[in-house]
Amino acid sequence: MRRQYITNIGLLFAIGILSSVLVLPVSTVEGRVNQNKCISMYEKYKELGEQKFREKYKYKSDLHDCIKLYKNPDWYFVGKSKIDKNFEKIQSGFKNNNAKIDIKVTSTTLLGKEKYLVKFQACSEKSIQRPSFLIESKLEWFIAESGKSMQAGKCQSYHTQINSKDTAQIKIQYVSDLTEFTNIKYRKI
Structure with a gap:
């Protein structure tokens, strides 16, 4: 005891x-x-x-x-x-991989409440296999990977959907080094 x-x-x-x-x-x-x-x-x-x-x-x-x-x-x-x-x-910011990429949004279409279809054109001085872009707004951001190659001196058209309050908030940038974006959503375009 x-x-x-x-x-x-x-x-x-x-x-x-x-x-x-x-x-x-x-x-x-x-x-x-x-x-x-x-x-x-x-x-x-x-x-x-x-x-x-x-x-x-x-x-x-x-x-x-x-x-x-x-x-x-x-x-x-x-x-x-x-x-x-x-x-x-x-x-x-982003590394440009010494390639000059011009990106222009060609149209935006409202699909529903705060959801847009964005069409854009990317032009490059150099050929780029499977380019990637950071698509962002105040509501959402993701990496868009393309299966289409960009030819030197030519423009390539792309489109994707994004959630945004308005079109002025939508930004698109070319991303050359994807290793910097390991914890971000990816989408195919």
Whole structure:
């Protein structure tokens, strides 16, 4: 009986030590917010930027607490650094692979609420096998890969669909190095 009592006390003591080690002090925001919800919304926050994110998700109960977490340099979750690196690369620009590519949107057609069919033309000084383009708007962005080659000195027409509030927000850029965009959606065009 005495031995079982000592074992139980030892077990309680061990649990007390482990729980004090495992329970790390967190700020009041991190303690009361559902961090899983914030983690799932983090990529949208990066895509939209703070202002647009606030407008789009203004009715979410944890919105302000999540934004406080996003701004905290010590806040981290598995996968956060990959998301951050992807957005840094997009913001810093693209390598052109020394080929001059002129891209012109030739038409946009409204297909439904905030959905457009975009037709564009890309002209190149050099031949390019399977060119890729970053298609972006405030609502969506993705890499569009073409199966059509671009011939030197000629223009090639392409089309794709994108979600956007209006046509002025739609941007298209040539991407020469796809290794920089490993965590972004890909579509065939």
